[in-house]
Amino acid sequence: MLITEQRRQDEPASSSWLRQRPERHRDPLEVMESISEIMRYCRGQEIYGRGEPAEYWYRVISGAARTCAVQADGRRRIVELLLPGDFFGFTPRDRNAFDVEAVVEDTVVARYARCRAETLAASDSGLGQRIREIAFEALLRSQARMLMLGQITARKKVGLFVAELARRSPDGAGETVDLPMSRYDIADYLALSVETVSRALTGLRQCGAIALASAHQVRIIDWSALKEASDDSERD
Amino acid sequence: MLITEQRRQDEPASSSWLRQRPERHRDPLEVMESISEIMRYCRGQEIYGRGEPAEYWYRVISGAARTCAVQADGRRRIVELLLPGDFFGFTPRDRNAFDVEAVVEDTVVARYARCRAETLAASDSGLGQRIREIAFEALLRSQARMLMLGQITARKKVGLFVAELARRSPDGAGETVDLPMSRYDIADYLALSVETVSRALTGLRQCGAIALASAHQVRIIDWSALKEASDDSERD
DNA sequence: CGCAAAGTTGACGCGTGTCAACACCGGTGG
DNA sequence: CCACCGGTGTTGACACGCGTCAACTTTGCG
Secondary structure, eight states: OOSOSOOOTTOOSSSTTSOOOSTTSOOGGGGGGGGEEEEEEOTTOEEEOTTSBOOEEEEEEESOEEEEEEOTTSOEEEEEEEOTTOEEOOOSSSBOSSEEEEOSTTEEEEEEEHHHHHHHHHHOHHHHHHHHHHHHHHHHHHHHHHHHHTOSSHHHHHHHHHHHHHHHSTTTTOSEEEOOSOHHHHHHHHTOOHHHHHHHHHHHHHTTSEEEEETTEEEESOHHHHHTTTOOOOOO | OOOOSOOOSSOOSTTTTSOOOSSSSOOGGGGGGGGEEEEEEOTTOEEEOTTSBOOEEEEEEESOEEEEEEOTTSOEEEEEEEOTTOEEOOOSSSBOSSEEEEOSTTEEEEEEEHHHHHHHHHHOHHHHHHHHHHHHHHHHHHHHHHHHHTOSSHHHHHHHHHHHHHHHSTTTTOSEEEOOSOHHHHHHHHTOOHHHHHHHHHHHHHTTSEEEEETTEEEESOHHHHHTTTOOOOOO
């Protein structure tokens, strides 16, 4: 199960965003809070850069962040979208492989000095296991995302993206989702052009799958139409 | 305990496939060999299935394996291509998320009972750290693969695929690579159709980037043309 | 009010999926 | 030995969806 699920923008500074484990055992992660530093970033601000020494592990507290890469042809690609509860900064080397930037204003992040965290994990095997589990979750997320990327039609990609965002959004499977990112971000995330993302969204709207309150507020109307958005039927 | 048949590939040293760590310290993974069981699979045979209890971690000794998923529209997708040295079976839940099958005949795999491995890691923090590191590597591989998937043209996807396979192939960056898998596998791996894969390969051949000895033997001629295969110049 | 960034919509060319036909290869049985 | 067969790989024809370029509208901010 996921640890996440819990975050809300307006959580107080405590560690209430840390999902409590089932009753009698506390989450081993709590011991890592002793070395956490809270950082706050502006919209677009770099959290760390590619090639820098990987000195920290991070966790999103509130807001959102993106993992960016620039490929040979100059296109930017967004490798990961990081939401509250997500860890990042995991790398097998001693240098970071990608840039990470804040997506929204006042993105708050906890960071943990890597060497100190490793030391903690060495003496607390429960913590070590928990971090492995978190890494496995990140891997599974990445693989699930790959399936999304492999979709043929743009409408399916965008539909699955909105659905996933809704599933992970604060109120669980609520019907309204807000897209914290710009169309450009979505395009780079799904390996599409901005125009195609825009067209896919209006297409989903015309199909009756979603409604767009504002450009960043999506209300999901027909959940199944969203996910299986291939039925090229309607055209209002 | 109970390693019956060591992989018979002409490995001289007992665990030469185990990456030696720098100097004075042995790889912590070696202690995990005490609980390894060696398994052998036929071409196409299932190693484990989606939804089964995740009881083991695995490592490819020789041969190759693929992580498969079937998406809603019935298409098969290959999520991971597992080559010798790669670990798999990592999942945050208690059930496997995907199917894994052997790609080539006589694929040999070591498996480690998950609970026993966790116990070992709990008492040997070096091992725990090493496993985290391996999980981070798997994550990085997955992310690198995503960048490959995000390429626009099929020729770039296939070119990068061949290049990566060459880089990871036994003889390092040798000039001849053999594709252990069928065109169908490549297609499902790159989210393309079989025909497009075939066309991309002949396109690369006509561009002078590669030569095809047989259908599964690729000789790399122009390395840069392979990677930046977008210059839509020649057409023999 | 005015400017710039972000988002939308249209027109058009090209790459890829699809369907189809064919070539190639290994195995089987007459 | 050859005929037959199924699986695999290649090539062609065609339609459609996406990228690109362009123009316009909307939003946000001073």
